Amino acid sequence: MRLTILFLLMTLSTFAFSADESVPAKPVKFGIQSFKKDSDEYLALNFENHQKWHTYWKNPGDAGLAIKNVFTVNGKEVKFEEMEWPAPRRFIEPGNLWAYGYEDSYSLFFKLSKSDFNKYSGKSIQLKSTWLVCKHICVPGQQITDFKIAPGNVTTTTADLLPNLNSTVLSERFDVLPKTAVIPDYLKIKLSKGSKPGTLVLTYTVDKTTEVNFLQNTNLMYTFPQIPFDVKHENLMVEKESLKGVTEIAWDGEYQDPPQPLPADGKFKKPYTLRFLFNDPIQRKAFIVDKKFSNFELSEVTVAQKAEGAPPIDMGGTASSAGSARVIVDASTSSNSLIYYLALAFVGGLILNIMPCVLPVISIKLFGLVKYKNESHKMILKHNFFYTLGILFTFAVLATVVLSLKSIGSQVGWGFQLQSPTFVAIMVIALFIFALNLFGMFEFKTPGGSKLGGMQLNEGLTGDFLSGVLATVLSTPCSAPFLGTALTFAFSSPPMEIYLIFLMIGLGLAFPFILTAIYPALVSFIPKPGNWMNTVKKLLGVTLILTAIWLLDVYNALVDGSSHLIKLGTILVFIFVGFMLSKKKERWIAGASFLAALGLFVNIATTTMVVSTEPQTALIRDKQAKGLDWQPWSEKAMDDLKASGQPVFIDFTAKWCFTCKVNEKLVLDTDTFKSFVTENNVKLLIGDWTKRDEIIGSFLRKNGMVGVPAYFVQKKNGTLVNLGETVTIERIKEHLN
Template sequence: MIHTATRQIVAWLIACAAMVAAFAPVSAQDLPVEARYGDGNIAVELFADGVPTAGEKWMLALKFTPSAREWHGYWSNPGDAGQGMMLRLDLPAGWEMGEALYPVPETLLISGLMNHIYEGEYAVLVPISVPANAQIGGIPDIAGHVEYLACTDRICVPQDAVLVAGQGGDFARWQAETAPLLDARGTFEIVGKTVRIAIPLPGAVNLPAPHVFIGNERLVDYAAVQTFMREGDMLVAEIPLDEYGTGEAEALSGILAFGDGAGVRFEAGGGNVPRLSTMIAGPIGADTPPLWTLILGALVGGLILNIMPCVFPILSLKALSLARAGESEAKARSEGIAYTAGVVLACVGLGALMLALRAAGEQVGWAFQLQSPAVVIVLLVLATMITVNFAGLFELPSLSFTQAGKPGGAFATGLLAAFAATPCTGPFMAAALGAALLLPTVQALLLFAMLGLGLALPFLLIGFVPALRNRLPKPGAWMQTFRKAMAIPMGLTALALIWLTVQLGGRGFAMFALVMLFGIVLALAVVGRLQAAGKMAWPAFGLIAAPFVIFGAFALPYSYAAPSAQPSESIHEPIAFSREALAKARASGQPVFLWFTADWCVTCKVNESIAIERESVRDAFKDAGVITMVGDWTVRDEEITMFLTDQGAAGVPLYLWYEAGAEAEQLPQVLTPDLLADLLAEKADR
């Protein structure tokens, strides 16, 4: 979102410019009476609710009446722009003015700025505390002065009025329109970059479109999508904090709007907020697919992961192992179950860790593990070991890819396959994983489990369906040749991880990683020779590899150099993503193409090579005046993670098209070569 202070400055500059343009030619004394007394864009009148009674509350009301439908006023906390009412009353000695009571406001979002407004006629009630010893002989003379802001979607005009209380007014209706205060007090807590509010609300109250208007200024991001969980008579709202706000509050107050013009006021103090399991509204919105659709998307998405170069060799060789002569039905099933258990456990474990980190306030998304240099080093070592294993340099019986062994080996293989396959979100996975970040924990973990089941499904079917195993090629010497051929894609995966190591930690970091890796490969080569001679091999591995591993443990942290934030190399020369840069680009009136990528995302790089990084696309964008912007998520970036979450995405790739003056349009995660050109042509024809 736009920096809060910047938004307020912009709003005030607009208001001041409007005021200068409207009033500069004349002095205040020259203004017509109706302008000075509030009968201009929005007129205001002060009414008294009958004769006051000593020792009791007495009610005044300010009735605001716009001169036309286009004008609107503001709630006490106007939001990102605007100005709340400032009221002064001349009261008898000892009489006290209470906090103004407002109707339920409405939201107005303009160019990313959220305003809390009132359209049409509305009334603000002002309670007055009358002393018990007050001498009352009728309605006292009450005068005052009010300053407020009258705005349209294009212009704001400061107004003020001199007030004199008069009789009349529809107090019964105005009090009914005012949001009543809940009897029970709520609680709130600030967790990471989110404020969580527990509001005691009867379960019978219908909430078609809930929204919380926070009275505390500069605490929350007003334009952010709010999440609501509900169980019984308790409602929990989660609202992102204002990135540039105070981030602190001793107490909270506000209005909970139900979505049909009704609502209640609430007050909350610091305390524990329960974690509820039923979400009724959130960033994924009303268009969220049903749970069964998300489950199917996760299952199909996991299935597609099997064709990734870091998974396909493992899967194919394990599948061929089941076709070995003499393989029993029982052993085939047990290996299939063990492999599936390993895959599902890895996916659920990664998902649970991600959800736990997010609950603790960390801004992480799917494939967060590849944003950690330490994890990438571990993956590099594993990919290299698998590569040289495929090449026949050594054997690891407990984790054999070409022989049917014990279920423990299949389980470990499943763990490895899942860990290697999960960096990118692919087709069908986007909606499911985006929803998993927002759904209750049990449902979210179910989606991660279905992702794992989809990844393991081919091997599981081969283990349980003899007809599929019978279709596999018969075992023979060719399997060793095939195994060595599979070392090529795994080797390419290792090379890609070396390149990623450079991107994450710099050349020095990658060089020390290669030194350590050389020692490990050397130790494995010695192991292979000893195995071929029928001798004890693995103690030698420890003796040779240990010095290199110790060297890496000390050298790698000291050589790590955090990468500088800069846009990825592209023929489009895109702007680096930030919320401020995006708001500025959208305000230019030109279309904007924004894409999010990462160096470790295979899908991202394929899309870029076939659909984005093309001279024809660059020329078409240039002719149409398209502003290009890229968010590089190779290294953890909290602003990008929060933005992805707002878009209902758990990871990359994500492609957004902003037509001038319109909201984001999400493009498919798999881009065809002509998709962007066709999109431009379609927009031009409209």
């Protein structure tokens, strides 16, 4: 049946072909290389599809042919251990045909054992890869590659292959391959008799979640090919506090030899084990799960086309593009749309105003409001507009940097810039200079000569813009309620949605000052300008000095206490001396002091640091000193504890993360938490993300987080539960027990 549909699809797509829908010379490009992960070696087959063309997964859907790879040596087929394929996407083809497969770039992996190297090292191996690639027309393709293997190396004489990918990109692709797991306790799978003759209905329910945005362009559950089950389209519903998938299955037993009619008593002659790829919306990653069916329930189930009072939501499926399942939402539940995440981003940005990272800069801005209190409404609007502009500009720059780093395969998360020693050094210097300005050691001047510290318009707007920039940069070490969910959505979304989420966070951060611009009376409780402002100005300078000291501690952690820290401290001394001498009109000596500071900064920015790779970082040693046995996190440590059946609590943190410190003070460093850990023999793992770490970044991303703090529990049976960026002892107990 599928081959018939495939023939019709290829025939009709040929007639649909038009001059403006050209076929690229090479719709699929192919490459082959070696890849090492931990102590194991793999063969990586890399595919790169032309834009908007897709190939097919093991279960291609209503039509299509799965990618096939055949290895031969001297004309005889040989086998290598194949890893699970990446989780597929869903595409809607003409005629509402559902297809499951891949767009853009992806890799398939084969494990090379010592036995493989012993047998085939130095021998010529031929790989024949075949595929069907479709867009407006379907084109069969193949690549024949001759290659040789040796430990750590693959050589080939075949021309026009893709260049080798860097190990970071391959490692990221390998890490997100679906792993086989036991069916979690929140997933229920059932097989029942269908209301149509010769059909079954597969029903699966995920409790305690209504998250459907994780399932954009994909199914909640894919079924691996299994004769005689012909699996149809998934219908996804949100019912109260659960997700429910309902899929019709046509029984093809009548077409077998000998025929196998659907048993009337609901008992199969032999058990069938169905294999599923489960896109877990709770852990936000894909798993392979198996379930054995010896029978099916005889109570008939109808595949719902709609739910009463809850019309289907169109999630954007179009012909020959990524589509989405029919989602039926219970009338009492709302879908998490883009508008929902924009609202979360706005509220999260608003809450950032009271987070400790941003308070020094917010205080300076409030000080500015007092200074401009007696100006016209129009002038106050201008000041707050430029502050808002500084915030939105910086968030747009951050979004652009995120997209640029993603495009080259780097893992990035919230606060990523504070993992750069050079960036942190710049922030320390900038805050120190701002503090000296508040202490009255100097005044900035614009090219026109007006003073930045005075009341003139040019200074005010420039200062407001820079305050917005500084507030944005200092906000990133903090995570706020609602912000983590919005950022997780953003970091896994197309470019436009990333920009929208980031700008909405910026609007939330700027919103109090937008309000005071429209309604200046909101700050009427603040005293009128007077001598008291000089005292407050110096106090604000102290807050910036304290912030700079905190960043010096972060810098120390990034450079492992190397000579770079001493050099940065010396730069601050030279800057202080330079401004002090300038105030005394010693301009030549002051200039020499500033040049010395600049030279030292160039030195630390361009000199390679020897960074320690020791797993026991200073942060982890500090945690251990507080009385609990925290151990460095790794996926191997998780697997070892899973094998021994021990409950685990995992804390991903960073030296620069303010929210992490608050959570530690309120929860993780308390006697109650220590008692709970001791009494229940809970093992503690900590991931230090102070420095850029691709392994931690990849783990966080595939488990639905894009920054720290991030907390997880691993139950005794190995089930991993994401607790998000806030944690309580009650929630830990609930999930571990």
